[in-house]
Amino acid sequence: MRQESQLSEQRHDRWADFVAFLVYGSISVLAAIGGLRLESQSLKALQAAAVVIVIAVSAWLAHSMWRVVSARARRDPEPERSHELHELVRSWPILASGVPGTLALVLAGAGAWSVGTGLRIAQVLGVAVLFAAGFVTARLAGATGSRQLVYVITLPSVGIVIVLLEVAAHHV
Numbered sequence: 001m002r003q004e005s006q007l008s009e010q011r012h013d014r015w016a017d018f019v020a021f022l023v024y025g026s027i028s029v030l031a032a033i034g035g036l037r038l039e040s041q042s043l044k045a046l047q048a049a050a051v052v053i054v055i056a057v058s059a060w061l062a063h064s065m066w067r068v069v070s071a072r073a074r075r076d077p078e079p080e081r082s083h084e085l086h087e088l089v090r091s092w093p094i095l096a097s098g099v100p101g102t103l104a105l106v107l108a109g110a111g112a113w114s115v116g117t118g119l120r121i122a123q124v125l126g127v128a129v130l131f132a133a134g135f136v137t138a139r140l141a142g143a144t145g146s147r148q149l150v151y152v153i154t155l156p157s158v159g160i161v162i163v164l165l166e167v168a169a170h171h172v
Contacts, residue, residue: 016140018093021063023133023155025097028059030126030159033101033119034166040116045109048119049102056098064088100125127159 032055036048064087071083079086101122108118134155138148 012140015136017090019133019136019140021091021093022097022129024063025056025059025094026126026129026133027158027162028055028094029098029101030123030162031055031166033122033126034162034169037116037119037123037166038170040119043115045105045115045118048115049105049109052098052101052105052122056095056102059097060088060091060095063094064091067091097126097129100129123159123163127156127163130159131156 029052032052036043036051040048064084067087068083071087076083081089104121104125105115105118107113108115112118113121131152134152135148137155138151141147141151143151
């Protein structure tokens with residue numbers, strides 16, 4: 001029974017990490033998309049998609065290396081793999097967070113819609129990911145109904161605030 005409990009706890013921890021990394025990456029990508037919206041009139045869709053990919057990769061590498069430096073400086077025991085590989089594999093959802101926005105921009109490049117529309121769709125998808133992350137976080141936390149509502153409202157609200165700041169910056 002104890003082994004089942006440990007496996008269940010490990011699975012829970014993996015899901016918690018997955019959601020946390022997805023939130024981290026999604027917020028980074030939303031910020032990048034906002035910067036791109038400032039230049040959407042002169043930007044090509046595939047250039048914008050490349051920027052989103054670079055931001056997702058950069059956030060993934062920065063977070064992973066931050067964890068490696070911290071682990072090495074604290075002299076944490078080496079995991080099964082090197083600290084570097086362990087953190088890169090563990091935090092892959094940060095990298096995956098760039099997929100929705102990239103897809104929206106690739107479709108813009110294929111002529112499905114304009115670059116500006118692709119960027120707006122990417123923002124909506126980013127906020128939607130944060131909404132889903134809030135829901136999953138509430139479930140993982142075992143929160144009550146009202147507390148679940150707080151999680152589900154808070155994370156997408158962060159995304160909406162980022163979008164509003166981007167809109168304000170666009171009008172300065």
